[in-house]
Amino acid sequence: MKAVVTGADGFIGRHLCRHLSAIGWDVRGLTRTAVAGMCEVGDLLRLPAAALQQRLQGAQIVFHLAGRAHRSDRGRDQRLAEAYRRDNVILAERLYAAALAGDVERFVQISTIKVLGDVSSVPLTTEAPYAPVDVYSHSKQEAELCLQAMALPGTALTIVRPPLVYGPGVRGNFARLISLVQRGLPLPLGCADANRSLVYVQNLCELLSRMGNDSAPLRIVHVRDDHDLSVVQLVGLIGVAVGKPARCVAIPRSIMRAALTLTGNAATYSSLFEAFCVNDAETRETFGWAPEVDVARAVGATVAGNAEAC
DSSP: OOEETTTTHHHHHHHHHHHHHHHOOOEEEEEEOOTTEEEEEEEETTTTTTHHHHHHTTOOOEEESSSSOOOOTTTOOOGGHHHHHHIIHHHHHHHHHHHHTTTTTTTEEOOOOOGGOOOOEEETTTTTTOOOOOOHHHHHHHHHHHHHHHTTTTSSSEEEEEOEEEOTTTOHHHHHHHHHHHOOBBOTTOOOOOOOEEEEEHHHHHHGGGGGGOOEEEEEEOOOOOBBBBBBHHHHHHHHHHOOOOOOOOOOOOHHHHHHHTTOOOHHHHHHSSSSEEEEEHHHHHHTEEEEEEEOHHHHHHHHHHHOOO
8 A cells, every 4th residue: 555644754643654664555754844764845835736746646545644733822822823724724625636636545634533622521423513622623623624525536535533642752741741740749630530532643553554445435533542541540550650659639620720720721621620532433343443552551652652752
């Protein structure tokens, strides 16, 4: 199978390129900057349509991961709405148009479960209504709708909505949480017991590799690990991996909500203390897939991989 991976130098992209190559795929990684063994394309938004088609030539499947993810603004700065739209909507449209104009059999758009919101104790199916909560998820919703409107016979479309993806080399809040547990600091997370869906990057990559055998002209895919975790459970697993006891202090939710809201971190409260669960039963049945790596091993591998990176 011949594949093109955009955003091949990103967190998921690096893992996906390695995984596909390891199982015998012919992989062409597209990056914005020079990376050994990958194809540097500069700004994909500025390439002429013919040049984009050339980059995809010969590929049977395209995995589109490039775009603007959460940055220091946490995806919520309305002043950056146009930047998110440019990088997440217009770029996806241009690449899918190039795929449609060529001989690409399937285009896989990596979206996010956040297009359905960020709080839900009822596991969300692919039929759940859109409920984006920030400029990032709004841009991902728009990309999904635009690509579905563009879809034509010849190049099938798959939209994948992962929850938080973690693994060796992960950054952001997950990496910060590892650092805090390693330092043995007491954390005010004893009441953070609501389940949230996550997916280990290797589990995600193994599922993505199965997209090449799909025959559906349009498919929306949800994915998660073997079971959900609360933040306090996650801290416990990190503690086991680093060899230090987890020190979670049980501060009432009402106090944590007030403190985080007053400091402009209301979204952080939701991501730590409120449930957000995904239903991926359809995915498991359709692809005959189940996560290969359980959450305990996945968290341990993530901690070990981040330690090596340091």
